[in-house]
Amino acid sequence: MTLLLRGGRLVDPQSGRDGIADLLVKDARIAAVGESAAADAPKNATVIDCTGMIVLPGLVDVHTHLREPGREDEETVASGTRAAAHGGFTAVCAMPNTLPVCDTGSHVRFLVERAEEQGVVRVYPVGALTARSKGEAIAEIGDMVAEGAVAFSDDGSDIADSGMMRRVMDYARGFGTTVIAHCEDAALVGKGVANEGVVSTRMGLPGWPAAAEEVMVARNIRLAELTGCRLHLAHISTAGSVALVRDSKARGIGVTAEVTPHHLFLTEDALETYDTNRKMNPPLRTAEDAAALLDGLLDGTIDCIATDHAPHAAHEKELEFEVAPFGTTGLETALPLVTTHLVHAGKFDWAGVARVLSIAPRAALGLPAVALEAGNIADITVLDPDASISVTREFFESRSRNSAFLGNELKGAAREVVVDGKLVLRDGTVGA
């Protein structure tokens, strides 16, 4: 397919680019940018008018739960990657806590093959650090790297045994791969379901202290320093965690961090209605924490935004608050939330969006870079900054509807998504 994106504003800080230009895609690559693009386009090229649109290097979500295999009622590779394309992403990193856990080379191969057959966007597998993510024996990391795993994590929980965490980091470092840590001290969390503080007390919900995250952030950073392993911190949620990351970066330790849209744009006050779609792991925190997360994102302490897209079946989320599962879907609301609350609110420019949703997350996990330059792989996100988005149950491509943002009216969304030179989202519709 030959594709001419005409008249869009190309923003890519990797090359210092920010201006109106045409872009020609041919044979899965960017063939030309600028005046030569239209001149070189063959007559049969598909032409997309991008006037008024923002054209970014393809967005990536480094923290997605696709649920396949095991919970295909909640999400599949097919439905999850449709949701990703709808949300403007050209790639997702699939976390390993499926049923069974993705902890061997053959499990990784299954996901790679399923993604080749049914994936709408790229799927990068994340393998488990320990067998069945139980924290007891190191998983087959070498086999999984050979099959295409890009990073390793026991996401869903942390490795309680610090000696085991040290050994897996040592082992992962040998393969030059990244450990993604879900920082949670289970003993400190106990039965906690909401941020420990005034709100949890008033609502009668068991509290989950900030310290339960921060002690493990501190431990995991210290072990990364000891082993030299590259460490990426999943979904940090507290001001204390931001301070720990800031300090460790100042000391030159190889650590990166992500924040989710729900921790940036919601606080514990959102629990007032006992809406289980807002029950998160880690929990929604205070307004002060959310402000510290935004500061961290603005000054580069926090590298990227990741969704922690966590689809759940309706009958499970409809349980009472204390027993309902944790998590919200996120792939389809992340970009509209960022454009609404960061760009239109004047806190962030488009180059900032490219940085936190495309460039920095790729760098954090060592994924291939994508850039809006001739010769590069054509993974591209075209977004309409003024699109009106109503987050209703009908809005979603995801098989699940458990969004913490249902009812929101947002401004800005992906209009076209190009993956490997192919249009997978056109005029806001997947697979058109």
Ligand SMILES: [Zn+2]
């Ligand atoms: Zn997690």
Ligand SMILES: [Zn+2]
């Ligand atoms: Zn997760």
